[in-house]
Amino acid sequence: MRKKYDYCIYIGRFQPFHLGHLQTVRIALEEASELIIVIGSHRTAPNIKNPWTSSQREQMIRLTLKDEPNLLERIHFAPVRDQLYSDNLWVADIQQKVLAIAGDESAIAIIGHRKDESSYYLDSFPQWSYIETGNYRDIHSTDIRAAYLSRAPEATYYDKLPVGVQVSLSAFQSEARFGELCAEYDFIQHNQKAWSVAPYPPTFVTVDAVVVQSGHVLIVRRKSRYGSGLYALPGGFVDQDETLLEGMLRELKEETGLKVPMPVLRGSIVDSHVFDNPSRSLRGRTITHAYFIQLKAGKLPPVKGGDDADKALWMSLADLYIHEDLFFEDHFAIVLHFVSRV
Numbered sequence: 001m002r003k004k005y006d007y008c009i010y011i012g013r014f015q016p017f018h019l020g021h022l023q024t025v026r027i028a029l030e031e032a033s034e035l036i037i038v039i040g041s042h043r044t045a046p047n048i049k050n051p052w053t054s055s056q057r058e059q060m061i062r063l064t065l066k067d068e069p070n071l072l073e074r075i076h077f078a079p080v081r082d083q084l085y086s087d088n089l090w091v092a093d094i095q096q097k098v099l100a101i102a103g104d105e106s107a108i109a110i111i112g113h114r115k116d117e118s119s120y121y122l123d124s125f126p127q128w129s130y131i132e133t134g135n136y137r138d139i140h141s142t143d144i145r146a147a148y149l150s151r152a153p154e155a156t157y158y159d160k161l162p163v164g165v166q167v168s169l170s171a172f173q174s175e176a177r178f179g180e181l182c183a184e185y186d187f188i189q190h191n192q193k194a195w196s197v198a199p200y201p202p203t204f205v206t207v208d209a210v211v212v213q214s215g216h217v218l219i220v221r222r223k224s225r226y227g228s229g230l231y232a233l234p235g236g237f238v239d240q241d242e243t244l245l246e247g248m249l250r251e252l253k254e255e256t257g258l259k260v261p262m263p264v265l266r267g268s269i270v271d272s273h274v275f276d277n278p279s280r281s282l283r284g285r286t287i288t289h290a291y292f293i294q295l296k297a298g299k300l301p302p303v304k305g306g307d308d309a310d311k312a313l314w315m316s317l318a319d320l321y322i323h324e325d326l327f328f329e330d331h332f333a334i335v336l337h338f339v340s341r342v
């Protein structure tokens, strides 16, 4: 029988894919001939909010439906990056991916559940009909991740997961990354508990240096428990007795040992910008002030990791794109912000 829509669009993070998501997939395939699952937060570095890559998440969905090939063959997967500082770019990316699969003549609906204010994006596609699914069994990915990463007994959350996802999560426990994410989860819990006695929720202020020379960006590799092993900009928390500029220059010297005289560094600052997306850091509300330092072309000055960085390196802009999924918080977006302007 002909369905009401040619395509249904289902956007989500699916970290992990649970029975509420599965219920929506089933409703979508009742309503439409084909389903496009947009897997969000593509190429985000692994963290406790996004433990699994988009291909691992697609695999979880495929495993869940492996005994229903008639459904699986009607599903398309479209991984989409976050654009933390431009909803327009994010919407444009989804529009293009849907157009490439569905063409411009199809009857299309977007399906989802307005669970809270974070579901605002469902209103960004007025050209498509909207199907509201309602809430299924009050299941939340956040609760499942909390139980999983705090190593709670499987019985406390397995009943919210399709068997295929249970198998995937169980296999992931033997990977080194699982241990790292559990340690990060404990660290963040501990940190939040320590701050819970403050009279107001804290807002942290940090500074970052984006130093560019001859097509290379100065990058560090983090050694702190939070974001350990990820690439980041040199930077950190501002001390009580320094200005933002002084804090940025101090962190830059401490973490990279950059051998460029201070007056040259100060004179090479060509731009600065505040990055304040409320969800940019999992440690708590953190606003960063980033400075763009453009050095004269020539031989790259020597650098050496120090303080919170176990390594400092000049990364070519080509490598920057290759390693996008190894960048801490929004640091990849911060670099792009400056290098696409100057």
Ligand code: NAD
Pocket: 011, 012, 013, 014, 015, 020, 021, 024, 039, 040, 041, 042, 081, 082, 083, 084, 085, 086, 087, 088, 090, 111, 112, 113, 114, 115, 118, 119, 121, 133, 134, 135, 136, 137, 138, 139, 140, 141
């Ligand atoms: P999610 O996996 O939490 O939820 C996906 C969908 O399933 C949502 O409609 C949600 O309401 C629904 N759902 C969840 N639990 C349910 C249940 N128990 N019963 C019924 N429905 C349920 O994913 P999400 O966080 O909503 O995904 C949005 C994605 O879009 C993310 O990757 C986010 O980063 C991205 N995004 C990006 C931008 C940007 O980059 N500018 C802006 C908005 C959203």
